[in-house]
Amino acid sequence: MMLIHCPYCEEKRPEIEFAYAGEAHIHRPVKDADDMTDEEWSHFMFLRDNKRGDHAERWWHANGCNMFFNAVRNTVTDKFLVTYKMGELPPKASASNAKLPAAKKTGGAK
Amino acid sequence: MLFNQAIEIDESLNDDVMRLSLSGERVRYSLRLKPADVAAAKKSSGLKLPAKIGGTSIAAGQTILCLGPQEWLIVALPKSREKLAGTMAKLSADYICSAVEVSHRNLQFTVTGPGAARALNAACPLDLSVDAFPVGKGTRTIFEGAPIVLWRTAEHEFTVEVWRSFAPYLRDFLAKTAKDRHMA
Numbered sequence: 001m002m003l004i005h006c007p008y009c010e011e012k013r014p015e016i017e018f019a020y021a022g023e024a025h026i027h028r029p030v031k032d033a034d035d036m037t038d039e040e041w042s043h044f045m046f047l048r049d050n051k052r053g054d055h056a057e058r059w060w061h062a063n064g065c066n067m068f069f070n071a072v073r074n075t076v077t078d079k080f081l082v083t084y085k086m087g088e089l090p091p092k093a094s095a096s097n098a099k100l101p102a103a104k105k106t107g108g109a110k
Numbered sequence: 111m112l113f114n115q116a117i118e119i120d121e122s123l124n125d126d127v128m129r130l131s132l133s134g135e136r137v138r139y140s141l142r143l144k145p146a147d148v149a150a151a152k153k154s155s156g157l158k159l160p161a162k163i164g165g166t167s168i169a170a171g172q173t174i175l176c177l178g179p180q181e182w183l184i185v186a187l188p189k190s191r192e193k194l195a196g197t198m199a200k201l202s203a204d205y206i207c208s209a210v211e212v213s214h215r216n217l218q219f220t221v222t223g224p225g226a227a228r229a230l231n232a233a234c235p236l237d238l239s240v241d242a243f244p245v246g247k248g249t250r251t252i253f254e255g256a257p258i259v260l261w262r263t264a265e266h267e268f269t270v271e272v273w274r275s276f277a278p279y280l281r282d283f284l285a286k287t288a289k290d291r292h293m294a
């Protein structure tokens with residue numbers, strides 16, 4: 001079984017205690033939904049990168065500390081490069097985790 | 111199942127390798143505080159709230175586990191019912207917090223014997239070696255399909271809190287996996 005490091009429990013815990021919760025760092029648009037086009041709104045709601053490679057995503061330690069956190073996981077190898085607390089930005093690229101994705105904004109957030 | 115109704119434990123769950131027993135009635139509270147209030151709330155309530163996730167404070171008649179950031183489970187003997195209710199009412203009045211009585215949500219089992227860790231590991235994926243899960247450590251985790259709260263009180267002694275409706279499942283699972291524990 002894969003072990004995932006929970007940044008709140010500060011230890012590696014078995015994979016089945018966790019639940020995947022979609023792509024991370026999707027900013028909610030600043031504009032009111034009523035002032036946005038359907039296209040802009042659907043972009044925020046539904047469109048995701050579905051990246052092949054290092055992917056920033058949310059995870060939930062559902063059967064543990066019950067906290068959501070973020071992780072960068074390689075979608076090809078299923079290897080977790082880093083996990084970090086909610087509200088933190090992905091750690092800067094280093095020798096061990098080169099080219100991490102940066103936080104990004106979606107349509108309507110301009 | 112009524113809150114004070116014991117569930118039957120078959121004799122097959124009581125041998126030299128492992129013994130499962132049902133604890134008596136307990137009073138339980140789920141407590142959540144804001145980070146900034148923890149120190150003051152600890153002082154005014156007198157509750158020994160462990161600071162670190164996975165930490166426990168085990169005293170005669172009352173165990174407190176830190177399950178998540180600023181989240182605690184308090185499990186006490188029924189004789190503390192009034193006192194705890196008063197403590198929680200005062201916390202609720204003094205702070206913006208969540209202090210919920212959940213006494214009847216769980217049943218409590220103890221799992222003892224040299225095969226206790228092995229028995230639990232049939233359903234719980236945590237590393238329960240003493241190095242990784244020492245005496246005094248406690249956590250929310252999973253027992254096959256059932257969420258549980260588990261803590262270690264001695265090398266060969268664990269306490270399990272499980273939702274009442276899952277208790278027969280936990281018992282039956284331990285009965286069904288008995289053969290595995292007896293293999294060296």
Ligand SMILES: [Zn+2]
Pocket residue numbers: 006007008009010061064065066067
């Ligand atoms: Zn955790």
